[in-house]
Amino acid sequence: MSIHVTKTEGKSGTRVVGVTGGIGSGKSAVAEAFGALGIGWVDADHVAREVVMPGEPALVAIAQRYGPTILDANGTLDRRALRARIFDDENERQWLERETHPRIRQRLLTHLERLRDTGAPYCLLVSPLLIESGQHQLVDRILVVDAPRDIQIQRTLARDGVDQRQVESILAAQSPRERRLAAADDVIDNGGDRHNLQEQVARLDARYRQLFAQAIQ
């Protein structure tokens, strides 16, 4: 199967593969499987936590908007309380994204610089909102992790112990599968077991190493 080179043409150095998918689709599992093959990654959900740490301007803005009850006794963000406010209310979600996304993007750039310094052929930027937030501008290829909706819900419920209604409201706040798949250069079908997932990751890793080595020459 041939690989279509998109933004990698004519460039050199460590490439960035953007990994995206809906809640519970398996992005972290995919990142860990690439990690076992020596590939580094940065996860936008983790970086989103950094930008709301105590002392950060985004946390000050959140506390101003929602009042002190949005913080716990130590002054850290009560994530569960904020989650309850934003996933059922598009206005509030958009406000939070306006506050956080530019800062997340800035930090992602710093993390990507660090990953580029390793000299690896490629690294991953893992993000649930890669396409929606414009973070796809930071990557060379888009890898979509796809799983049937029922499996996404089932795995998230087993992982987080939250109620199904909340998982469904997060799903509703994310792009439909079709939109993500339309933007994909590569797709991992994570409807199967973990072994099947690892096999797909190993095949993609081999293809990326070949593709990006060619692009360097």
Ligand SMILES: CC(C)(COP(=O)(O)OP(=O)(O)OC[C@H]1O[C@@H](n2cnc3c(N)ncnc32)[C@H](O)[C@@H]1O)[C@@H](O)C(=O)NCCC(=O)NCCS
């Ligand atoms: C609302 C917050 C505090 C809830 O935190 P909590 O620890 O309870 O949940 P977590 O961050 O693990 O997210 C739960 C699920 O929702 C997804 N998600 C998070 N933010 C968004 C969003 N703005 N739109 C759609 N899905 C989202 C995550 O990928 C995950 O699947 C947190 O999700 C947040 O700060 N979101 C805004 C920042 C953002 O957009 N992050 C996405 C990465 S760019």
Ligand SMILES: Nc1ncnc2c1ncn2[C@@H]1O[C@H](COP(=O)(O)OP(=O)(O)OP(=O)(O)O)[C@@H](O)[C@H]1O
């Ligand atoms: N192929 C698989 N078989 C069984 N369980 C899986 C498989 N892939 C992932 N999981 C499990 O499903 C859950 C969701 O996977 P993961 O956390 O990787 O999804 P995610 O896309 O990163 O989710 P989120 O966007 O919510 O952070 C996890 O508990 C993970 O261990």
